[in-house]
Amino acid sequence: MSYWLFKTEPDAFSIDDLKNAPNQTTLWEGVRNYQARNFIRDDIKLGDQVMIYHSSCKLVGVVGIATVTCEAYPDPTQFDLSSDYYDAKATNDKPRWFVVEVTYKNHLNKRASLKDIKANNAITELALKKAGRLSVMPVTKNDWNEIIAMSN
DNA sequence: GCCAACGTTGGC
DNA sequence: GCCAACGTTGGC
Secondary structure (H helix, E strand, O other), X not given: OOEEXXXXXXXXXXXXXXXXXXXXXXXXXXXXOHHHHHHHHHHOXXXXXXXXXXXXXXXXXXXXXXXXXXXXXXXXXXXXXXXXXXXXXOOOOOOOOEEEEEEEEEEEEEEEEHHHHHHOOOOOOOXXXXXXXXXXXXXXXXXXXXXXXXXX
8 A cells, every 4th residue: 555645725625625525535636747647647556545735825734634446547627628627638549637536534633734744854755845846746654654643 | 926946838 | 859938836
């Protein structure tokens, strides 16, 4: 089992939106970065654990946990003319973008803020700590455990 | 709202 | 295939 971190802007889709979604499940749509796409398409497996991170908001940080409940399939929004995520270069035969489905598991007792994550020297690998705009990133078991420990 | 970082595009 | 220009992300 692998660990991941997904960023989301809570104004658009928050951990609470996930909790309140039908079956507490959503397609993680709209990822339009190739590195993130490759993780989604190739590496994220059923049962993997996902930290939900709120970005571009007052309280940035990891707020909860979700579980991968469906592996990659083409992101339907790339074919949807009315979607912000529409991509004219994507075809059914050659989709460019993929989604996985995640299901709500729990909120963290205490949000693990970006500030605290950056200040925690035991968190060594997490891409969040470096500059980067990656919206889907792997998390090592060590870093995962550190963040969980911070949130209790 | 600012701006640094960085990914993407397109001319050559 | 280089690289400048441009657009977007995302913290503050």
